[in-house]
Amino acid sequence: MPVKPVDLRGSKILITGPTGQVARPVVEHYAKIADVHALARFRNAEDLQAMASLGATPVKADLAEPDTVAAIDDDFDYVLNFAVVKTGDFDYDLAANAEGVGYLMNRCRRAKAFLHFSSTAVYQYEGQAPRREDAPLGDNHRAMFPTYSISKIAAESVCRFVARSQAIPTTIARLSVPYGDNGGWMYYHMLMMQQGIPIDIHPDGPNFYNLLHVDDYIDKIPCLLAAATTGVTTTNFGGSEKTSIEQWCAYIAELTGFEPLFNKTTSAFGSLHIDTGRMHELIGPTRVDWRDGIKRQLQALAPEVLRQR
Numbered sequence: 001m002p003v004k005p006v007d008l009r010g011s012k013i014l015i016t017g018p019t020g021q022v023a024r025p026v027v028e029h030y031a032k033i034a035d036v037h038a039l040a041r042f043r044n045a046e047d048l049q050a051m052a053s054l055g056a057t058p059v060k061a062d063l064a065e066p067d068t069v070a071a072i073d074d075d076f077d078y079v080l081n082f083a084v085v086k087t088g089d090f091d092y093d094l095a096a097n098a099e100g101v102g103y104l105m106n107r108c109r110r111a112k113a114f115l116h117f118s119s120t121a122v123y124q125y126e127g128q129a130p131r132r133e134d135a136p137l138g139d140n141h142r143a144m145f146p147t148y149s150i151s152k153i154a155a156e157s158v159c160r161f162v163a164r165s166q167a168i169p170t171t172i173a174r175l176s177v178p179y180g181d182n183g184g185w186m187y188y189h190m191l192m193m194q195q196g197i198p199i200d201i202h203p204d205g206p207n208f209y210n211l212l213h214v215d216d217y218i219d220k221i222p223c224l225l226a227a228a229t230t231g232v233t234t235t236n237f238g239g240s241e242k243t244s245i246e247q248w249c250a251y252i253a254e255l256t257g258f259e260p261l262f263n264k265t266t267s268a269f270g271s272l273h274i275d276t277g278r279m280h281e282l283i284g285p286t287r288v289d290w291r292d293g294i295k296r297q298l299q300a301l302a303p304e305v306l307r308q309r
């Protein structure tokens with residue numbers, strides 16, 4: 001039986017990483033019904049303004065700087081931690097991504113639930129096997145983002161330690177491939193197809209992933225919060241239906257007429273789809289068909305590339 005979603009209306013919510021591709025639509029959605037505070041470094045003043053115009057209260061802090069985190073409010077009902085940094089500098093990225101979760105949870109230990117967004121990039125490459133939550137971890141994304149997988153694994157451990165030691169109900173959601181009308185991995189593929197740039201894929205195809213549409217992740221956040229436990233609930237979080245890079249590029253070709261050129265290389269990430277068993281048990285299936293999601297994305301971001309608008 002899936003959990004009963006928490007009611008976020010009127011609650012005080014902290015969303016970190018609010019200017020990023022994944023969290024921005026979440027801020028936009030929940031700022032309409034709740035008291036949303038948006039935490040980032042805000043090096044770009046326009047981002048700060050953008051958050052305010054969405055109806056969120058900007059909170060300037062750097063998760064790698066504990067003093068700045070100690071200065072934020074400590075009475076949030078719920079925390080959604082999307083912040084991530086990928087500078088390639090291990091010291092900074094581990095401080096911000098891993099230690100940062102710890103500073104944040106310590107500060108927000110009175111929260112009713114803490115939701116930490118991790119990534120399926122924490123899993124070791126294992127060919128076509130769907131990854132279950134207890135599958136071996138590994139440095140999956142090293143080829144493109146040297147610090148990413150290691151710091152996301154470290155972040156999960158810090159998150160579990162603080163949750164258990166401070167008794168903070170917590171969920172760790174390992175995101176597959178989030179996307180929506182503001183972008184996503186497949187949008188870069190479309191641009192590469194348009195420009196005749198080869199797309200790296202692993203030779204051991206098809207390269208499966210679980211595209212997760214923004215409508216679905218916005219919808220499931222209250223369920224993920226409801227699933228939080230002080231022992232920490234860890235779950236995969238992706239679209240219920242798997243699809244592959246090869247399939248979505250073929251579909252983009254159908255919509256646009258741009259043909260993909262694939263460069264088969266073992267340095268590409270490789271298939272990384274999820275076992276959806278625990279996710280379905282906790283929060284139920286997702287709804288958006290990946291074809292509809294991709295079509296909608298192109299209609300929103302680049303309608304001129306569609307053959308039939």
Ligand SMILES: NC(=O)c1ccc[n+]([C@@H]2O[C@H](COP(=O)([O-])OP(=O)(O)OC[C@H]3O[C@@H](n4cnc5c(N)ncnc54)[C@H](OP(=O)(O)O)[C@@H]3O)[C@@H](O)[C@H]2O)c1
Pocket residue numbers: 016017018019020021022023039040041042043044047061062063064081082083084085096117118119120152175176177178185
């Ligand atoms: N995008 C994907 O395909 C994907 C896939 C799987 C999992 N995820 C996970 O989803 C989450 C969001 O990803 P994203 O792609 O939306 O990230 P993103 O576009 O790179 O955005 C990162 C956000 O984090 C903030 N940030 C970076 N360093 C910070 C620091 N030191 N202190 C405070 N805030 C900081 C940034 O704002 P400032 O620069 O202003 O601080 C920005 O708002 C991440 O946890 C990521 O691991 C993403």
